Amino acid sequence: MWLDPHTRRPVAYVSHGHSDHCRPHGHAFVTPETADFYRLRTGRTALTVMNIGETLTRGLQEVDVFPAGHVLGSSQVRVRDLATGHRLVYTGDFKLRPSLTSPSAPVLECETLVMECTYGAPRFTFPPTQQVVAELIAWxxxxxxxxxxxxxxxxxLGKAQEAMAILHQAGHLVAVHPSIQPYAEIYTRHGVELGPYVVMSADPGSPSGSGGRVIVCPPQHARSIRETMPRTRMMILTGWAIDGGTPGRLPIGTALPLSDHAGFDDLVEYVERARPKIVYTVHGNGGFAQHLRRQGIEAHHLGV
Ligand SMILES: [Zn+2]
Known part of the structure; x- marks a missing residue:
């Protein structure tokens, strides 16, 4: 079973519904929510649905899944060798900070840890979520x-629904770009409270464009909204805000560091509590593996 392979494989574990993880595999192992995103993206139905808390035994391996806190349905997988007791954990994309729209991730003790390290440098220690949410509401x-x-x-998928839930809790009415709707419907179907929202018409510049609502849209559509609705002010929610980052080519004036990924402090905490004998890192530039080696922990960057 390949873990989040980037190319089509006969059997794969798909940790969550983002497009770089949803390839049309021969057979996929997924959580119920990820199953819906995977079917939507790939059209494939050859699936084994794994519920959180259920254990699957295949040959000499025991497999179970746990929440990853990244987006709805995102999961970590633990594979335990029944002969030796050796436990391998793959976090997939994860975060330890709380979220309104996906369950929190537990830290899983293991001997071998394969972890996502997008933000593996110390400067990516994100401020408390409550503080970022307060700044968003004030803006x-x-x-x-x-x-x-x-x-x-x-x-x-993910950030848009978190923004919808935050804005709803703050008493705002929301209009979403049409590309968000299919994913929002899956969130709602699985019981996540996003509040009432309308889907913007294909012509966002029409007089009823936002109807006095806060607009939520993917960054790649910011320019078209800006061109048809001149009285808009734009902000992006991204961990790269730590680097001062608003994407230069987009008409987005400000950024807040609300991320779906683990920050540096999450990564350190995970390794401290999981107590692995060996760590493999994926994503990022390998800096976190270097950091671990300096602490005396065997760590290698897999470079994917
Ligand atoms: Zn992701």
């Missing part, structure tokens, strides 16, 4: 007070 209020329309940019 939205300021934009509305200035007579403009707030547009919150985030990826169509």
């Amino acid at each position: 939205v209020a300021a934009v509305i007070a200035s007579g403009n329309i707030p547009v919150v940019c985030g990826y169509a």
Whole structure:
């Protein structure tokens, strides 16, 4: 069973529904929520659905899945060798910070840890989520007070739904770009409270464009919204905000570091509590594996 392979494989474990993980495999192992995203993206139905808390025994291996806290349905997988007791954990994309739209990730003790390290440098220690959410709400209020329309940019699966839930809790009405709707429907079907929302018409520049609502849209559609709705003010939710990053080529004026990924402190905490004998890192530039080696922990960057 390949773990999140980037190319089509006969049997694969798919940790979550983002497009770089959903390849049309021969057979996929997925959680119920990821099954819906996987079917939507690939059209494939050859699946084994694994529920959180269930254990699957195949030959001499025991396999179970746990929440990863990244997006709805995201999961970590643990494979235990029944002969030796050796446990391998693959985190997939994960975070330890809380979220309104996906269950929190536990730290899993193991001997071999394969972990996602997108933000593996110390500067990527994100501020508390409550603080970032408060800044987001304050920004939205300021934009509305200035007579403009707030547009919150985030990826169509995960970040957009988190923004919708935050805005709903703050009492705002929301309009979403049409590309967000299929994923939002899956969230709602699985019981996540996103609040009432409308889907923007194909012509966002029509007089009823946002209807006085806060717009949520993926960053790649920011320009088309800006061109048809001049009174918009845009912000993006991304961990890269730590690097001062608003994407230069997009008309997005500000960024807040609300990330679906583990920050550096999450990564350190995970390794400290999981107590692995060996760590393999994926994503990022390999800096976190170097950091671990300096602490005396055997670690290698797999470079994928
Ligand atoms: Zn992801």
